[in-house]
Every structure is written in structure tokens, then in C-alpha cells.
Amino acid sequence: MAAPVISVDNVGVRFQRDRGRKRSLKDMLGRKELRQAPDEFWAFRNVSFDVAEGESIGVVGRNGQGKSTLLKMVAEVLIPDEGSVAVRQGVAPLIEITGGFVDDLSVRDNVFLAAGLHGKSKDEIADEFDDIIEFAEIKDFVNTPYKHLSSGMKVRVAFSVIARLDEPILLVDEVLAVGDRGFRRKCYARIEEMLAEGRTMFFVSHNDGDLKRFCQRGIYLDKGKLQYDGPIDEAFDRYTTDYA
Structure with a gap:
């Protein structure tokens, strides 16, 4: 066993x-x-x-x-x-999801920072950057300081970064309670994809x-x-x- x-x-x-x-x-x-x-x-x-x-x-x-x-x-x-x-x-942690993001940095810089802290290389992040931004639906705000985003937009950015990690264990803590209905549907679909890949999850x-x-x-x-x-x-x- x-x-x-x-x-x-x-x-x-x-x-x-x-x-x-x-x-x-x-x-x-x-x-x-x-x-x-x-x-x-x-x-x-x-x-x-x-x-x-x-x-x-x-x-x-x-x-x-x-x-x-x-x-x-x-x-x-x-x-x-x-x-x-x-x-x-x-582990890919979707807990206290916006923790580690820096208010005065732009969305772009925060994506590179957060993904880098979770072990992604700069080249890997660059390859995935457009997909992260598209998933988060914030294409017009990539150069905006993170502190100027709404709370919902901050969650979208954070979820989009963490959901791109390849870690086998996924931790999800009430993150789906935040955000509009359309984005929640996207989160549901992404989590189902990750589970279909054989990942382990605490929810x-x-x-x-x-x-x-x-x-x-x-x-x-x-x-x-x-x-x-x-x-x-x-x-x-x-x-x-x-x-x-």
C-alpha cells in the first residue's frame, strides 16, 4: 500500500x-x-x-x-x-489568498512576485502571464497598483496565480465565497480540472x-x-x- x-x-x-x-x-x-x-x-x-x-x-x-x-x-x-x-x-494554498501581494506594486509585478514565491521561474511566469491575466479578467489593469483594485479583482488575480501552480496538493479555504457568479463558475471549472488530474484537495x-x-x-x-x-x-x- x-x-x-x-x-x-x-x-x-x-x-x-x-x-x-x-x-x-x-x-x-x-x-x-x-x-x-x-x-x-x-x-x-x-x-x-x-x-x-x-x-x-x-x-x-x-x-x-x-x-x-x-x-x-x-x-x-x-x-x-x-x-x-x-x-x-x-502544496498550492488557496488560503488567505491575497496574502503576500504588495499594495504599491503593479498587478504585473505582483503576478511575478507571487508566482516566484511559489517556485515558478521568471521564464515560466512570462510564458503563463497572458493566461493568468485573461483568467483574472483584468487585462486593462496590468500596470495598475494592486492597492487600487477592488477586493473582487484582487481575489481574481490571486486565484489565477495559485491555480496555475503544478503542486499535487490543493488547499481551498472559502475562496469561492468571494467574487461574482461568472468568476465562481470559472473557479469551479478550474478546480474540477485539477481534481481530474489526480490532485489531492482539502476544501x-x-x-x-x-x-x-x-x-x-x-x-x-x-x-x-x-x-x-x-x-x-x-x-x-x-x-x-x-x-x-
Whole structure:
């Protein structure tokens, strides 16, 4: 049997409610006990699962239950406080999608910057630049400073860049909730193309239609725990039943 492309092993993540209070050196060095200070809480704890290559997984739960946090760990931009996350393939993250774009740079410069940060060479970006701009529908704004774009236009640019990456694992966090209906249809079609190529996907959404369209498996996070891992219909049904 092939090794899983993602292994989440007994993971826990904690945050501080009072961001103004810094942990002392003693707090940071005393990680063996991982005692919870009064102003700390666990987003989730003791979460374990494996993901096979080509699986498409919907992550469901209320706001604040750790869905985006889970994706950030898979993207390796967040380190868990307990346990481990092993990711054995490259990741294309559609999470906090406009992060990394620079307001004062032009759209053109931002495309080269963002794609370059994800490993694309300058020549590769140049070859794909026209397709990126056409997909984003911003041909008349390529030399406009990014800060002057509308929020919807910014999302279109960012999605168009990330959707051109060749990474085998795709992370999608509520990005399809933004933008007009026509652009969402294009996003849906592009995601379906990527899944048809055999990519692995984590998909966070509150939209049951989108979840059931793209995902076969569902993970339900609630009250700091993995409450269910199985068919997406059952995962969403359990979630909606708990909070009907």
C-alpha cells in the first residue's frame, strides 16, 4: 500500500486569548508539560488522520473550530504545539489568498512576485502571464497598483496565480465565497480540472452544494476534537444536526 501523502498524528494547536500578553521564557521552555495558562485555549487536540493521494476532503464545522488552522498546518505555515503533520508532496494554498501581494506594486509585478514565491521561474511566469491575466479578467489593469483594485479583482488575480501552480496538493479555504457568479463558475471549472488530474484537495466551506460537488470524504471538527471522518454527506449531516 502506498504511503499517505499527508499524515496528521495526534495534533494539537493552542492559542492565547489575550494577544497582548507574551509568554515568559519559562512558559516557552516548559513545553513538556504543555500546561494550559488561563488565557490559552486549544483550537483542537488529539486529531489524527491520513490522506491518500488523489483524495478530495471537505472540512466542516462552525467558525472558530480550527478548519483554517488545519489547512495552515498542511501548508506548513503553522507548527502544531503537539503531534506532527507530515506532508510528502508540494502544496498550492488557496488560503488567505491575497496574502503576500504588495499594495504599491503593479498587478504585473505582483503576478511575478507571487508566482516566484511559489517556485515558478521568471521564464515560466512570462510564458503563463497572458493566461493568468485573461483568467483574472483584468487585462486593462496590468500596470495598475494592486492597492487600487477592488477586493473582487484582487481575489481574481490571486486565484489565477495559485491555480496555475503544478503542486499535487490543493488547499481551498472559502475562496469561492468571494467574487461574482461568472468568476465562481470559472473557479469551479478550474478546480474540477485539477481534481481530474489526480490532485489531492482539502476544501473548507459552509456550502453543502460545493462540498458535495468536489469532495467524497468529510472531516467534521467541533469542540476541539475530530468528531467525524467519513463520507462527506454524513459529515455534513452530523454537523447540521448538531447545530440545527
